[in-house]
Amino acid sequence: xxxxxxxxxxxxxxxxxxxxxxxxxxxxxxxxxxxxxxxxxxxxxxxxxxxxxxxxxxxxxxxxxxxxxxxxxxxxxxxxxxxxxxxxxxxxxxxxxxxxxxxxxxxxxxxxxxxxxxxxxxxxxxxxxxxxxxxxxxxxxxxxxxxxxxxxxxxxxxxxxxxxxxxxxxxxxxxxxxxxxxxxxxxxxxxxxxxxxxxxxxxxxxxxxxxxxxxxxxxxxxxxxxxxxxxxxxxxxxxxxxxxxxxxxxxxxxxxxxxxxxxxxxxxxxxxxxxxxxxxxxxxxxxxxxxxxxxxxxxxxxxxxxxxxxxxxxxxxxxxxxxxxxxxxxxxxxxxxxxxxxxxxxxxxxxxxxxxxxxxxxxxxxxxxxxxxxxxxxxxxxxxxxxxxxxxxxxxxxxxxxxxxxxxxxxxxxxxxxxxxxxxxxxxxxx
Amino acid sequence: xxxxxxxxxxxxxxxxxxxxxxxxxxxxxxxxxxxxxxxxxxxxxxxxxxxxxxxxxxxxxxxxxxxxxxxxxxxxxxxxxxxxxxxxxxxxxxxxxxxxxxxxxxxxxxxxxxxxxxxxxxxxxxxxxxxxxxxxxxxxxxxxxxxxxxxxxxxxxxxxxxxxxxxxxxxxxxxxxxxxxxxxxxxxxxxxxxxxxxxxxxxxxxxxxxxxxxxxxxxxxxxxxxxxxxxxxxxxxxxxxxxxxxxxxxxxxxxxxxxxxxxxxxxxxxxxxxxxxxxxxxxxxxxxxxxxxxxxxxxxxxxxxxxxxxxxxxxxxxxxxxxxxxxxxxxxxxxxxxxxxxxxxxxxxxxxxxxxxxxxxxxxxxxxxxxxxxxxxxxxxxxxxxxxxxxxxxxxxxxxxxxxxxxxxxxxxxxxxxxxxxxxxxxxxxx
Numbered sequence: 001x002x003x004x005x006x007x008x009x010x011x012x013x014x015x016x017x018x019x020x021x022x023x024x025x026x027x028x029x030x031x032x033x034x035x036x037x038x039x040x041x042x043x044x045x046x047x048x049x050x051x052x053x054x055x056x057x058x059x060x061x062x063x064x065x066x067x068x069x070x071x072x073x074x075x076x077x078x079x080x081x082x083x084x085x086x087x088x089x090x091x092x093x094x095x096x097x098x099x100x101x102x103x104x105x106x107x108x109x110x111x112x113x114x115x116x117x118x119x120x121x122x123x124x125x126x127x128x129x130x131x132x133x134x135x136x137x138x139x140x141x142x143x144x145x146x147x148x149x150x151x152x153x154x155x156x157x158x159x160x161x162x163x164x165x166x167x168x169x170x171x172x173x174x175x176x177x178x179x180x181x182x183x184x185x186x187x188x189x190x191x192x193x194x195x196x197x198x199x200x201x202x203x204x205x206x207x208x209x210x211x212x213x214x215x216x217x218x219x220x221x222x223x224x225x226x227x228x229x230x231x232x233x234x235x236x237x238x239x240x241x242x243x244x245x246x247x248x249x250x251x252x253x254x255x256x257x258x259x260x261x262x263x264x265x266x267x268x269x270x271x272x273x274x275x276x277x278x279x280x281x282x283x284x285x286x287x288x289x290x291x292x293x294x295x296x297x298x299x300x301x302x303x304x305x306x307x308x309x310x311x312x313x314x315x316x317x318x319x320x321x322x323x324x325x326x327x328x329x330x331x332x333x334x335x336x337x338x339x340x341x342x343x344x345x346x347x348x349x350x351x352x353x354x355x356x357x358x359x360x361x362x363x364x365x366x367x368x369x370x371x372x373x374x375x376x377x378x379x380x381x382x383x384x385x386x387x388x389x390x391x392x393x394x395x396x397x398x399x400x401x402x403x404x405x406x407x408x409x410x411x412x413x414x415x416x417x418x419x420x421x422x423x424x425x426x427x428x429x430x431x
Numbered sequence: 432x433x434x435x436x437x438x439x440x441x442x443x444x445x446x447x448x449x450x451x452x453x454x455x456x457x458x459x460x461x462x463x464x465x466x467x468x469x470x471x472x473x474x475x476x477x478x479x480x481x482x483x484x485x486x487x488x489x490x491x492x493x494x495x496x497x498x499x500x501x502x503x504x505x506x507x508x509x510x511x512x513x514x515x516x517x518x519x520x521x522x523x524x525x526x527x528x529x530x531x532x533x534x535x536x537x538x539x540x541x542x543x544x545x546x547x548x549x550x551x552x553x554x555x556x557x558x559x560x561x562x563x564x565x566x567x568x569x570x571x572x573x574x575x576x577x578x579x580x581x582x583x584x585x586x587x588x589x590x591x592x593x594x595x596x597x598x599x600x601x602x603x604x605x606x607x608x609x610x611x612x613x614x615x616x617x618x619x620x621x622x623x624x625x626x627x628x629x630x631x632x633x634x635x636x637x638x639x640x641x642x643x644x645x646x647x648x649x650x651x652x653x654x655x656x657x658x659x660x661x662x663x664x665x666x667x668x669x670x671x672x673x674x675x676x677x678x679x680x681x682x683x684x685x686x687x688x689x690x691x692x693x694x695x696x697x698x699x700x701x702x703x704x705x706x707x708x709x710x711x712x713x714x715x716x717x718x719x720x721x722x723x724x725x726x727x728x729x730x731x732x733x734x735x736x737x738x739x740x741x742x743x744x745x746x747x748x749x750x751x752x753x754x755x756x757x758x759x760x761x762x763x764x765x766x767x768x769x770x771x772x773x774x775x776x777x778x779x780x781x782x783x784x785x786x787x788x789x790x791x792x793x794x795x796x797x798x799x800x801x802x803x804x805x806x807x808x809x810x811x812x813x814x815x816x817x818x819x820x821x822x823x824x825x826x827x828x829x830x831x832x833x834x835x836x837x838x839x840x841x842x843x844x845x846x847x848x849x850x851x852x853x854x855x856x857x858x859x860x861x862x
Contacts, residue, residue: 042494058846062530087848088676090532090534090535090536090796090797091532091796091797091798092582092797093530093532093533094530094532094549094552097528097530099493099494099524099528099554101521101522101524101525102521102524103521103596104521104598105521105596105597105598105599105600106598107744116523118467118554118701120554121525121552123530123549123551123552123797123798124797124799125833125835129575145861146860146861160797161793161797161798161799162797163734163797164793164794164795164797165536165796165797165798166536167500167533167535167536167537167795167796171534174860176853177845179847182840183840183841184838184840186840186844186845187838187839187840187841187842188835188838190842191793191794191834191838192794192797192799193789194792195845195860196845196846197845197847197848197856198844198845198846198847198848199549199847199848199849199850200847200848200849200850201850201851202850205850206850209854210849210851210853212719212854215857216857216858216860216861217861218859223506256804260763265553265639317506352818359622360663362592362595362622362623362624363595363622363623363624364595364598365521365522365595365596365598366521366523366554366555366591366592366593366594366595366596366623367522367554367592367596368555368592368622368623400473402809402835403622404556404619404833404835404836405835405836405838407615407619407622407836408618409613409614409615409617409618410457410618411618413617413623413629414608414617414626414628414629415627415628415629416610416628416630416631416632417628417629417630417631418628418630418632419630419631419632419636419637419640420632422607422628422630422637422640423640423643426646426647427647429577429605429626429647429648430576430577430647430648
């Protein structure tokens with residue numbers, strides 16, 4: 001453990017809305033109230049796709065680190081002095097590089113040419129590893145003793161695992177959970193042995209309080225600059241895959257569940273940087289569609305009403321997509337801008353359509369996702385129905401998190417037979 | 432659904448022990464009693480590592496399909512006529528290409544230079560996707576209406592998902608489970624909507640009965656030729672990653688949990704083929720160490736006694752590593768040969784060491800695995816203690832399956848504080 005924080009050179013922060021700049025890590029939010037992100041525009045102007053890489057790799061150039069030129073920090077193992085241990089360190093070295101799978105079997109259902117970007121293949125089962133890896137690498141390089149987050153779901157698991165993966169060279173993890181967290185959720189976090197504090201009081205207010213400039217813990221909450229930087233790589237991977245496949249430099253649309261708005265912001269930032277790099281023409285810019293659960297859809301409401309600002313939703317609404325049910329998303333206005341500026345939209349889908357989409361993803365395509373992720377396919381269906389997506393549009397739906405941690409038993413038991421009856425039963429089955 | 436089975440050209444099968452050959456799919460076991468595998472020796476002689484590939488990919492050359500030259504069938508989308516839909520189809524296109532992560536933080540604990548091959552990154556959370564993908568692709572190409580397996584764990588989930596992923600172009604899945612399967616395990620399988628039959632009677636006998644030549648269902652049980660072919664790619668990826676990284680063409684040792692012996696057989700076959708291709712010198716051959724749970728360790732017992740044949744274990748023993756507790760493994764003798772011929776060993780580890788290894792993998796490295804997978808690290812520790820592994824040995828432990836489907840709640844609830852107490856608590860934490 002490096003006890004003394006050291007200076008790590010990062011780009012400054014900038015506000016997408018008012019253009020103000022600030023130094024990292026002193027601030028995370030702009031004085032105008034909006035979230036800040038890293039000003040990587042200069043790096044983006046010179047960016048080109050990295051050279052081809054060789055087969056299955058174990059090195060630090062894999063996954064999110066493939067795009068290190070556009071990140072505020074290098075892979076874990078980098079040090080403040082610029083020297084680097086040549087071996088990657090733990091889980092944080094393996095974030096990203098998730099499969100982009102053509103799901104032609106769902107085309108008719110989806111009303112477009114559907115691709116699934118499967119973020120469940122990240123080592124803790126969700127896209128959160130992308131930002132946690134960048135956060136953990138920065139904390140290690142800067143000698144911060146603690147890496148923190150405010151979460152009781154995927155982000156908590158991811159921060160705990162990524163910090164653990166750096167071992168003695170990395171920070172300890174601190175996870176702030178609500179007072180009434182369930183034993184099941186706690187077990188998923190606890191296995192990585194982070195410090196956990198249950199905090200009674202307003203969980204929304206807690207989010208902002210932890211971002212105070214003098215916090216002795218490096219908090220990588222869901223729309224913080226380090227996390228947004230890491231999450232850019234979702235879009236970089238999608239666009240590079242399309243570019244390399246040769247047909248187009250990007251899909252026509254990207255459809256994403258939206259909660260805090262941090263992932264949506266990151267995808268938007270990546271598209272802006274690819275445009276700055278000349279790797280994405282104005283006409284090639286994918287439309288960004290963001291999907292909320294109808295039970296808690298403040299950004300979709302603002303989009304529908306043409307409002308510039310988002311009004312917080314009623315906290316009491318329940319939905320199967322609870323992990324994206326955010327009544328007052330910290331990057332709500334930035335997410336709204338992302339959808340509008342790319343010619344996309346923000347929409348909401350009811351629980352019955354979310355459940356149905358989840359079932360289709362498993363039974364028709366083989367993917368096990370959490371309900372929050374199934375909103376992406378439910379959104380695609382609605383967008384096709386209303387004509388926003390056409391049958392020949394190449395559409396990427398991002399499956400943000402695994403369903404393996406919340407499988408619920410139920411239903412009728414299957415047919416029972418004796419072993420001796422098997423040959424006859426097999427013959428009748430195949431008629 | 433293609434209703435009429437068509438001929439798909441595959442290599443013949445051969446027996447590693449007596450050298451007899453047989454045609455696929457007519458037989459799966461040799462007349463001498465041993466399991467057969469595909470005779471891909473001719474292809475191997477001409478094999479070289481594929482060309483570098485470009486970044487994050489979505490095409491059919493990803494993962495297991497990177498090594499299609501050494502497989503009995505091409506990626507899903509291939510047809511019997513040799514034409515191919517250029518787009519990959521579903522989950523089966525995305526099997527493999529899992530991270531190989533250097534876990535330097537565990538070196539002191541492991542007594543060697545430790546790498547973790549993380550098979551939990553496969554889309555259904557285990558290495559089983561490698562063989563299921565090859566099985567599903569063959570069934571689709573051959574026009575088989577049903578793809579079956581005998582399993583109530585990872586393999587059942589994987590076969591159901593891979594069949595579902597091929598949609599209307601692929602086979603239906605049939606999963607044969609024990610009569611008394613738990614509701615939780617059934618839920619994990621059922622989501623993909625396969626046909627499920629509960630079979631009362633001897634589950635070990637069921638394994639062999641489903642492999643009868645005239646079964647109208649293509650069964651890809653755990654040591655069948657198609658599954659073993661797909662599982663070769665675990666070792667191909669490991670060796671290619673070492674080769675590309677430049678230091679050595681392979682690790683010094685590979686440590687693998689062993690259940691049926693199918694995965695161990697596949698790793699051995701891959702190493703033989705790389706040697707035939709001239710890509711692995713005799714001196715570079717990794718030693719293959721296979722680990723069983725002490726409660727059910729018939730192969731380890733035969734190894735220790737220097738026996739040529741394995742005596743079935745007592746069925747009643749219980750272990751936390753239940754998914755590898757196989758009292759009479761169908762590829763037991765082949766696994767024994769794999770360990771001996773590579774200069775490795777077969778060993779067993781008790782449950783307390785398995786639990787401890789599982790906890791270390793999570794808290795010290797950030798990996799959440801099922802107990803059966805933790806036997807690999809427990810085995811590494813024992814091998815180092817007894818001098819089979821040296822501190823400078825490069826050792827790959829294969830983490831075969833995810834722990835996300837069986838998180839158990841428990842332990843003390845963490846400290847609770849009020850929101851207003853947070854600043855003081857953070858200061859004291861980092862004080």
